[in-house]
Amino acid sequence: MDAADVGADFGRVLKTQAELDQRLEELAQQIDQDYAGRELLLVGVLKGAVMVMADLSRRLHSKVTMDWMAVSSYGSGTKSSGVVRILKDLDTDIHGRDVLIVEDVVDSGLTLSWLLANLRSRGARSVEVAAMLRKPAAAKVDVDVRYVGFDIPNEFVVGYGLDFAEHYRNLPFVGTLAPQAYE
Numbered sequence: 001m002d003a004a005d006v007g008a009d010f011g012r013v014l015k016t017q018a019e020l021d022q023r024l025e026e027l028a029q030q031i032d033q034d035y036a037g038r039e040l041l042l043v044g045v046l047k048g049a050v051m052v053m054a055d056l057s058r059r060l061h062s063k064v065t066m067d068w069m070a071v072s073s074y075g076s077g078t079k080s081s082g083v084v085r086i087l088k089d090l091d092t093d094i095h096g097r098d099v100l101i102v103e104d105v106v107d108s109g110l111t112l113s114w115l116l117a118n119l120r121s122r123g124a125r126s127v128e129v130a131a132m133l134r135k136p137a138a139a140k141v142d143v144d145v146r147y148v149g150f151d152i153p154n155e156f157v158v159g160y161g162l163d164f165a166e167h168y169r170n171l172p173f174v175g176t177l178a179p180q181a182y183e
C-alpha cells in the first residue's frame, strides 16, 4: 500500500520507510550491545507493534523469543480512554526473564505505564521498552522508554502498524491523514 492508495484522505509522510529502516538498525545494534550474553523476551503489543516487531527482531543478533499481548485503551476513535484492559495475555511465564516491550507509539503513556507495572509485578528480571514513535507533547505520565525510534509531533498518525479504524496498518511509512478523513 502507498500514499496513492489512500487517495484524498492522505495527509503527509512523517517518516519514510528508509528512515524507519535506518533507525531500526541503530536500535537493534544498541539492544544487541545492551543485552549481550542474555536471552531476551520480546513482548509485542498487538496489533500496532507487529511491523516494528517483525523488522526490529530480524535485525537482532541476540537470542530472542517472542510473545504477544493485546490490550485495549483506544476504541475506533483517536483519543486515549486511559482505561486499559487485557484482551490477550502472554503465553510465557516471565519470572526471572529479561523482557523488552515492543510498542508502536507512546502517546499519553497511560497504556505503557500500566503495562510496565503489570509486567514488573510478575517478577521479571528486567522490563524495558522499545517504541518506534513517541509524542512528547502528549505525555500524561512519565514513562521511561529505553529505546525510542523517533519523537514526533502530537498528531494522529497511521501506517507502519498504526491504524485508523483498522485501516492503513499496511502503509510502509508513518504519515498523517487529511482532516476530512475523520469526518
Ligand code: 5GP
Pocket: 048, 073, 074, 080, 103, 104, 105, 106, 107, 108, 109, 110, 111, 112, 155, 156, 157, 158, 162, 163, 164
Ligand atoms: P497511549 O496510552 O500512550 O495514549 O497510547 C496507547 C495506544 O494508542 C498506542 O499504543 C497506539 O496503539 C494508540 N495510539 C496512540 N497514538 C496513536 C496515533 O497517533 N495513531 C494511531 N493509529 N494509534 C495511536
Ligand code: MG
Pocket: 045, 046, 048, 049, 103, 104, 105
Ligand atoms: Mg500500541
